[in-house]
Amino acid sequence: MNDRYEQWQAAERLALTLIEGGLQRMAARTLAVFLFTDQDSVTAGEIANRLEASAGSVSGAIKSLATVGLIERLPSPGSRREHYRLRDDAWATLFTSQNTVIQAMLQAAAAGIAATDEGDPARQRLAQMHVFYEFLLGELPALLHRWHQQTR
Amino acid sequence: MNDRYEQWQAAERLALTLIEGGLQRMAARTLAVFLFTDQDSVTAGEIANRLEASAGSVSGAIKSLATVGLIERLPSPGSRREHYRLRDDAWATLFTSQNTVIQAMLQAAAAGIAATDEGDPARQRLAQMHVFYEFLLGELPALLHRWHQQTR
DNA sequence: CCGACTTTTCGGAAATTTCTGAAGAGTCAG
DNA sequence: CTGACTCTTCAGAAATTTCCGAAAAGTCGG
CATH class of the missing domain: 1.10.287 (Helix Hairpins)
Known part of the structure; x- marks a missing residue:
């Protein structure tokens, strides 16, 4: 298998688990995107596309994830879009x-x-x-x- | 101080903290009653009185607390009301x-x-x-x- | 069994949370 | 400075959670 559909399914299931763990719905789905993307970093727009959610709710989710320290803003050279990625110690941070x-x-x-x-x-x-x-x-x-x- | 009002205040504040920790609102308030009562055990009716909540919602809260293993039903000798109390290992259970x-x-x-x-x-x-x-x-x-x- | 009392169940209401969509702010190229 | 593009903010809508109240079910003494 290992096809796109299976990955999407796994990502959404992980999001549900994160919600159980206490995260807000949109924050959880966003975090799942950060985990499952095959890129090094993603932009807010890409997340909104992938989740089929509004730019507004994605913005809020990113903000909350960044506040808790799970993701970080990358210096974005030569682009007007902000790039974000999962931090290395994200899981320890979440637990802490x-x-x-x-x-x-x-x-x-x-x-x-x-x-x-x-x-x-x-x-x-x-x-x-x-x-x-x-x-x-x-x-x-x-x-x-x-x-x-x-x-x- | 140590008066009734202060205790009620502390109990409600603890309930709020429990909600932060993931419990449902009514379950949290009920658990607070179990902690702060000066009796060995309490009945559903007593909880409803103290919380000024309906018997129905208290019943639901008790059920969920009992399911997770935080409280236990006591053998109620010579009374038709069910008596409940906090279990000894409640906090470890909650953590587990x-x-x-x-x-x-x-x-x-x-x-x-x-x-x-x-x-x-x-x-x-x-x-x-x-x-x-x-x-x-x-x-x-x-x-x-x-x-x-x-x-x- | 009956009657009094307590608890549980459950449909609908109320309150809270969550999401969207539009308007506005910020940023960069030209 | 302007235009194109992206992100953020926020009020209102939608959806979910949570609570109440009435009716049903259970329990015990008599």
Whole structure:
């Protein structure tokens, strides 16, 4: 096989998975294009064509992907179109962006503990939650370090 | 402080954080009640009262939380109401539920690789993605193991 | 079995998210 | 400076998600 249709299918399926993972629909589909293109870099217009989506929504998707650090703008020599491509450490970046969620959970737990009294069962539950996310937050840097070591 | 209002505020804020983390709105608010209640267990009716939500939506939230394994139904002695409570390993469970996302990513990457040809740059990108999620999937069991050791 | 009470189910409404299309801003060649 | 082309912004439309409320189903004491 390995034909165009199969690739398109795989790309759309991957986009669905990314949506499950929390990305917005259009951002996910755009990211899939960055993965599956046979070019080194793509422009907003090319993405809009391939996805049959409006230039507006593609622009928004690119902006959000760039903000999270998944793609990067390339210096575009002799062209008025902006070129973008997937960054090398995109997946680690995507994973790392969850650290902010974890920190938010940690803070929420701490706030809850502060708002409850000594003997309250709620305080115990919140404390358990706090301990877990504290543990997680401590583990993640080491995990990413192992990853970077492995790639070298 | 430590008054009721402060607790309600902390609970709602935590619910918002949980929503950020991917839970549905009502499920998140319900989970917050389970955390902040001063009782050992709560009924659907109590949750509906506290959240000022309909019995219907609470029922749906409880069902989804129970499905993911965050709460458990208690044997309710001498009462016709069902009692629920937060499970001990709720947070680890919530975290673990992301493994399925990771596995889905891995499979999506594999499908993409299979759909591309040897020299295609897309295949390289997909391979990078595959390697990363493979690494992640390998690390998580060990991480959870360290967690369980630490709690003992 | 019946009656009182609680929970679940489900169709439709409400609210939110997401996308489009058009107008405007930016950029480069000539 | 002008014209051609591309990208961005934003208000409104479309689609999806989420919630409520009524009716059905389940459960327990009597």
